[in-house]
Amino acid sequence: MLDNLVLGFSTALSVENLLWCFVGVLVGTVIGVLPGLGSTTGVAVLLPLTLSLEPVTGLIMLAGIYYGSQYGGTITSVLISTPGEASSVVTTLDGYQMARQGRAGAALSIAAIGSFVAAIISLALLVALAPPFAEFALDFGPPEMLAVMILGLATIISFAGDNRVLGLLMALVGLLIATVGVDPGSGTSRFTFGSIYLLSGIPFVEVMIGLFAVGEVLYQIRQGAAAPIRAGFRELMISREDLRRSGGPILRGSFLGFLFGILPGAGSTLASFMAYGIEKRVSKRGKEFGTGAIEGVAAPEAANNAAANANFVPTLTLGIPGGATTAVLLGAFMIYGIQPGPLLFDEQPTLVWGLLASFFIGNVILLFLNLPLAPVFAQLLRVPYGYMYPLILLTSLVGAYSITNGMYSVWVVLVFGIIGYFMKRLDLPMAPLVLGLVLGPLFEKALVQTSAIGDGNLLIVFTRPLALAVMAIAILQVAAPTIMARLLRRRATPRSRRSDPADSTPEGSSRG
């Protein structure tokens, strides 16, 4: 083990690899900041550029782009409520509110710190325990995944507080949108109306750019330009109190993220939504979530970063991609002529350990890059919105185009931009819709597979111990809020009475 780490670091610390790691992280951050480009697109688009490099160097750079762009996506989530990918949608909930209150610097700092801690924890787990975790992940067959998806859909409860019915409605709309295209079981084309573009479904990255980036711009135009946010330097810095509050959420988020991340599929998104939901439950400040609670940024950021690293567990140990981006990275392995699979660690120790060591280095670079830069990025909010939004529109549209090299993506962005505007105007919650859209295909696939494995009997979910356990957690999650809420209210009521009347949570609205 120690030999391997030494080998890894000696590989990753070579001048060339260090340089390309830095370049990857930096480029990744920039890509993540551009509305419309997320890690999957970023890695896919830049893959050809790395072909001239040594395999290990190229992979180090691509991996740098992967986690760099996740951080870049956080920056836009916080500053302009435009997540780069589904896994940072949750960050917008509290991150953007913090930014509106002049605390963007703190939000970005805690995201950097949370991501860093999560990265280190998950990497340690990855290095020490990848093979057993990979074995564990294999036990998750279709019935277990079906239970996990039900668990994921149950988190909608956490995002629907007051408007539980509307939250459910939006999640259902997300699920319905997800059914467009060829069905996973029989190959029937559904709701395609003869269009070839709809055969593979409505592409969710484009939907996200539309709803969040374009929808937010349109909404801000109608809303009227708010004064640029001028925060004092002290407010831009993260306070000791912030750090104290975030410790628990970051740790819980990291472990949760790692667990979900090793499951092939929607690991990162599910992890960030679950982490947010759990923090909201366990936190004493549960009611402040959604109004700029720092825990609501720390937990999901830690979770999605841990999940991103955990995605490498099945990728490296089994050669089975853990997520969309690692699937592209696996493609890169193949292009370099490296055969991923169980023998990868034995046959390519320099490559694997060099790559893993570069994760450590890359995350350290990210932390040192972003911690000082967080207050600087926060200054961007001083730019009047009238100057900023044309640029947001431009990069959104070009970014959308670059996903598939086709105008169809641009049209999807425009249509969902207008839908997004109306959703914001009518206060229809977006997070459940995104969750439904992301989990929909996975849920349906697991459902179809379970029914095939059970020979038409879906109840096998309750006969497999692991699936049953997950189902029990899901049911608990739905049933618990009523009990928990009652308990929490009893504890929390005196607290909120004591709080300042000008506090950002008037009692009327937080009554759940």
Added chain:
Amino acid sequence: MKRTRSAVLATTSVLALSLAACGGAESGGGSAAGGGEFTPRGDVTMIVPFGAGGGSDLAGRATATMIEAANADVNVNVENREGGSGAVGYSNFLGQAGDPETLLATETALLALPISGDVEFDYTDFTPIMKLGDDFTLMIVGADSPYQTCTDVVEAAKTERITAGISGITGLDNIVFTLTEQQAGVEFDRVPFESGGELTAALLGGQIDIASLNPGEIIGQLQAGEVKALCAYSEERYSDYEELADIPTAEEQGIDVAFAQFRGVLAPGGIDEAARQFWIETMQAAVETDEYQQYIEENYLQANTAAGDEFVEYLEGNNELLTQVLGG
């Protein structure tokens, strides 16, 4: 092996040069309609109708490299145009009719998509240039599976339930399983997945009994002894590959099924004869390059090439068989 290859390369580069040199004289007469010799103006675009990092992308990029290696005057840019399981890329390509500076990295979706009935093109709308190779599948079971041959599996299916993972209705694996069922009069219980990776995970986790995977997808697990390959659904054994040479063909085991996913290059429909000839000759030179060998070997393909009209013939036969399986 290596020596012979470089010898081949040496002769072929001479051949390629001479072809390029006398190409004008040769094709000039036959292509009066096109107006004589053809050379691409500017950069050539190779459309890959799937996303970056996939098998089709690999093939497209490799083809681009081998074309550039065969003819230094041609510069090929790869462009991914994904969507609709390839439908978007092919349909866009339909709109490129008459443009000899655009090529497409094609595979079985060219035939499967029209049969499924959702698209407006079929293979006759394009100009087939070259078939690069065949990607067959192997029947794979978990390492602790009781079955040793494909015959065992078929026999077992007569009395018990065998779950077969497939990667989609139009997937190669579903086609060979269907052909096997028709041959042996048995039935496998299908569990639909979406990729070779998912199938591998399901096999390793014991969720399904059998799967049919391309050698390139499963070689890592095979070499690690995590799975067993029972038979190859190919006409001939993988004798060029030491690690696969021991796997008998299905036919050897009494199941007369062989079906490949082909990899190839298409030009748009309606290009003139000179351009068609140019691309066929370029590709004939391209498959003699080192880059071609490397692509074939790294992806465990069988190097069965077919140029121009031969490729058209192959497509005709393949289409008939596919229509039988998928259309029914």
Added chain:
Amino acid sequence: MTTPPTRRGIAVEQAVVHGLLAALGLGAFVMALDYGLFLEESRVGPGLVPAVVGGLIALIAGWELVTTLRGHRTPHDRGLAEVVAATAVDAPSGGASSERATPGGVPAGGSGSMSPDGGPVQMPGPGPGPGPGPDDVDIFGRTPEERSRQLWTVSAALVVAALLVPLLGLLGSLLVLSVFISAVVEKRGWLPSLVVSFLAVAAVYGVFVGFLGVPLPTGLIGIGG
């Protein structure tokens, strides 16, 4: 309690949206029945999930529609009403309560939609409310009517720009879009608009074409690419 006109406007839009959603759900349900709910041996078929989801959407949205039509007593609206009541108690001025209820001032401002349970947040902005009220102008002195017009102008410009791509190329039409927004919508001078737009498009070109190597469509007159 009398409903301010803007409240009624929102209620009408809510009714329309719920009506549309109900129709969407119903349509999906009917189409899904055609796809087949189950395959042979009671396997889950292609229609099952869309039918169940569509049916639930139709039921929930239909219910919301009915409650909206009967005196705006949707759960959402009740939340809004309570906010209004709460702020009316907190702040004695009547103006504050109507401010909170303007379309622009939906609780929690810009991302209230994503934090449904979040109360109104104090937005750093002019005035005490979360956003400019019906009589308020924003910091550029725009009335709500002007802002509404701007919204539709920008939306239409986006669509027109996308339609112009085959003619002008992607970067070409984005340049036109950017100049149009700067000069016409934001009413900056033509020269600064041109300069800023040109710089913005050049930056986009640099990043996407120069660095990322994305092949952008050039259109008939071949700008960019």
